[in-house]
Amino acid sequence: xxxxxxEISLPKRNSLAVPVYADKxxxxxxxxxxxxxxxxxxxxVDASRFNGxxxxxxxxxxxxxxxxxxxxxxxxxxxxxxxxxxxEDLGGTLVRKLNGSGAKIxxxxxxxxxxxxxxxxxxxxxxxxGAKLCSYSFNRYKTEDDPASEPSLGKMTVACKTSxxxxxxxxxxxxxxxxxxxxxxxxSEPANTLYPESFxxxxxxxxxxxxxxxxxxxxxxxxxxxxxxxGVGQGxxxxxxxxxxxxxxxxxxxxxxxxxxxxxxxxxxxxxxxSLKPGPGMEEMKWDxxxxxxxxxxxxxxxxxxxxxxxxxxxxxxxxxPDGNAQRPGDIVTAMNGKTIEILNxxxxxxxxxADALWYTQDRFEPEIMIDLATLTxxxxxxxxxxxxxxxxxxxxxxxxxxxxxxxxxxxxWRLPMSKAYAKQIKSPIADLQNIGTGGRGAGSxxxxxxxxxxxxxxxxxxxxxxxxxxSKKDTPTVPKGGTGYGVRLLDRxxxxxxxxx
Ligand SMILES: [Zn+2]
Numbered sequence: 325x326x327x328x329x330x331e332i333s334l335p336k337r338n339s340l341a342v343p344v345y346a347d348k349x350x351x352x353x354x355x356x357x358x359x360x361x362x363x364x365x366x367x368x369v370d371a372s373r374f375n376g377x378x379x380x381x382x383x384x385x386x387x388x389x390x391x392x393x394x395x396x397x398x399x400x401x402x403x404x405x406x407x408x409x410x411x412e413d414l415g416g417t418l419v420r421k422l423n424g425s426g427a428k429i430x431x432x433x434x435x436x437x438x439x440x441x442x443x444x445x446x447x448x449x450x451x452x453x454g455a456k457l458c459s460y461s462f463n464r465y466k467t468e469d470d471p472a473s474e475p476s477l478g479k480m481t482v483a484c485k486t487s488x489x490x491x492x493x494x495x496x497x498x499x500x501x502x503x504x505x506x507x508x509x510x511x512s513e514p515a516n517t518l519y520p521e522s523f524x525x526x527x528x529x530x531x532x533x534x535x536x537x538x539x540x541x542x543x544x545x546x547x548x549x550x551x552x553x554x555g556v557g558q559g560x561x562x563x564x565x566x567x568x569x570x571x572x573x574x575x576x577x578x579x580x581x582x583x584x585x586x587x588x589x590x591x592x593x594x595x596x597x598x599s600l601k602p603g604p605g606m607e608e609m610k611w612d613x614x615x616x617x618x619x620x621x622x623x624x625x626x627x628x629x630x631x632x633x634x635x636x637x638x639x640x641x642x643x644x645x646p647d648g649n650a651q652r653p654g655d656i657v658t659a660m661n662g663k664t665i666e667i668l669n670x671x672x673x674x675x676x677x678x679a680d681a682l683w684y685t686q687d688r689f690e691p692e693i694m695i696d697l698a699t700l701t702x703x704x705x706x707x708x709x710x711x712x713x714x715x716x717x718x719x720x721x722x723x724x725x726x727x728x729x730x731x732x733x734x735x736x737x738w739r740l741p742m743s744k745a746y747a748k749q750i751k752s753p754i755a756d757l758q759n760i761g762t763g764g765r766g767a768g769s770x771x772x773x774x775x776x777x778x779x780x781x782x783x784x785x786x787x788x789x790x791x792x793x794x795x796s797k798k799d800t801p802t803v804p805k806g807g808t809g810y811g812v813r814l815l816d817r818x819x820x821x822x823x824x825x826x
Contacts, residue, residue: 325419325459326479327452327494329487330431334392338429341396341418343436344369344376345403351436357395361387365397377401378410381421394427403438409734411447415454415480416801423475430477434484445489448482452490453497455480457802460505462512496629500816503625504809510617511794511807515593515610520557520565520641523592523613527567527620527639533627540566550680552659556673557642559597559650566681569623569637573630583634584823585691586623586815587681589674589698590616590641597644597670598652611807612674614794615697616641618811625816633823636689640681644673656755660684661779664755672759674700675775682779693722693784695818696776697811698791703768705792712736713810714789716773722784729818735810737788740770747774 332353334340342354348369350358358365365384368374374382380399386392398414400406415432422430432451437444459475484490510518510526518526524539531537542563545554550566557564574581594612595601601609611617616639623637651657655667657676661683665676678696686694704714713730715737717723723739730737749761749771757778761771773787793810796803803809 325456325477327456328479328481329448329452329490329494330481330483331487332433332435332483332485335431335481336391338392338431339394339396339422339427340392341398341430341432343400343434344374344380344397345436346376346401348376351433353433353435354397361390365395369397375399379413379417381417383421383425394425396421396430403440406440406442406447408442408446408450408732411442411450412454412457412734413801415451415456416458418480419455419458419477420799420801422477426476428476429479431481431483434482443489444484445486446493448484448487448490449493449497451482452480452494453501454802456498456501457504458804460508460804462509462806499628500625500813502628503621503816504812506624507617507621507809507812508807510620511611511614511809513610515643518610518613519562519592519643520590521563523590523616523641524565524567527569530569530620530624530627533624534571535623535627536570538568540568545680548684549658549660550684551657552665552676553640553642553680555651555655555657555667556591556597556644556676559647560643560645562592562643565641566684567639567641569620571623571627571631571635573626573632574634575632578632579634581634582692583636583689584819585636585638585685585689585694586619587678587685587694587696588616588619588637588639589613589678589696589700590639591674591677592641592643594644594671594673595646597673598646598650599670600646601671608795611795612699613641614699614790617794617807618697618790618809618815621809621812622815625812626819631819631824633819635819636685636691638681638685640677642673642677644670659779663757663778666752666755666758668758669760672772674698675772676759678776679779682776686781686783691783693719693786694780695726695786695788695815697788699794700789701769701772701791703765704789707740707769708738708792710792710796712738713793714769715739715786716742716770716789717786718742718777718780719784719786722786725822726786726788726814726818729821730814733813733817735814737814740773742770742773742777746770747777750775
């Protein structure tokens with residue numbers, strides 16, 4: 325889908341979308357069009373439930389003799405309450421509506437924004453961003469065209485007072501959208517094509533944007549002593565990999581600044597191993613690499629918009645399979661930091677992968693802060709459903725910054741507690757640690773976070789459990805169902821707000 329920005333003027337053809345504010349308040353352009361067609365828009369509004377509140381939408385086919393073919397009224401509610409998410413949602417909502425109608429080209433007019441807190445150029449750029457995010461589909465395995473389900477909309481022009489500003493603002497957002505799309509692609513890809521080595525190859529694509537890529541194979545990880553990560557992958561015919569992605573965007577005095585680090589769990593398929601999962605729904609375990617997918621998409625977004633920060637992305641890639649050579653319950657492995665771990669359940673494998681990836685990252689890069697993302701526990705879905713990711717941290721400032729970034733972009737996180745009482749549950753009677761808690765089903769997400777904390781040293785660290793967020797079974801305005809790309813926008817914002825321009 326193509327995007328353009330223009331000054332405010334009525335288009336000569338195709339579809340037109342104009343705003344209506346709270347209590348049926350037509351914008352100037354909406355009024356002008358209404359007058360041109362003899363009050364037809366006002367009549368249509370009066371004959372419907374349309375009230376001008378956020379999310380309201382009404383389509384009117386233009387009468388004969390009119391230049392445009394279709395007019396969409398969209399409600400925006402109270403101007404002073406509008407947020408960037410509202411404009412993004414508008415873009416997505418229009419795309420879905422117009423694809424349903426078969427429209428090919430649309431001009432969206434944003435006029436009379438009044439006391440809206442966003443600049444009109446930013447608002448316009450957000451509309452295009454939301455539309456772009458909504459336009460994503462994963463269709464590389466469809467071999468037959470189905471014109472009826474193909475999206476019809478090919479171009480959106482957003483008109484506002486200062487279109488040059490909008491065009492500029494959209495450049496960065498487009499780079500972020502490309503990052504989100506990479507994450508969605510990776511998460512959607514099945515495990516027979518996306519396995520540790522092929523995932524690592526996909527990361528190499530980022531070198532064209534200036535990201536330095538390093539891939540550690542099993543030999544290298546063996547020499548580093550990554551027994552926790554390697555144990556998970558030992559039942560698979562696919563070789564485990566650890567990918568390091570580096571973006572050095574800080575300049576001048578800040579160029580030598582320590583990096584910030586993002587670490588992702590990349591279990592390309594999780595059968596549970598010898599502690600085999602039940603069959604129903606197991607296909608969903610292709611996206612147990614969602615944390616690694618988000619870190620990779622984030623690196624693409626940051627490099628794409630040339631973020632002024634030094635960032636390291638590290639992803640641990642494995643496949644967890646049952647096999648004659650697979651890890652057994654009861655096995656004891658030694659992690660890179662020398663700690664021994666008794667494996668009581670081979671399906672609690674993500675924390676074993678992260679244990680070595682986290683330790684390696686803080687040991688090698690001494691980052692200012694370290695954030696890991698993982699589809700770590702089903703328990704987090706019991707706690708928070710699919711509305712917020714779980715946030716765990718050893719640092720209140722860092723937790724607050726992540727929360728604020730989530731609020732700003734509409735990707736929520738909610739912090740859960742950590743304490744010694746939970747940490748006790750992972751003390752093994754015969755090794756330093758055990759990989760599941762003694763508390764049964766209670767507080768499973770927190771106990772998992774306590775396990776990770778054993779491998780972060782003194783680094784300010786946060787863990788985001790995205791098990792409920794990486795995949796969606798329903799459409800939202802800017803996220804089509806399937807891989808969501810959750811976390812890319814959140815962490816891009818986190819970097820921008822806290823590590824650029826300071
Ligand atoms: Zn598992």
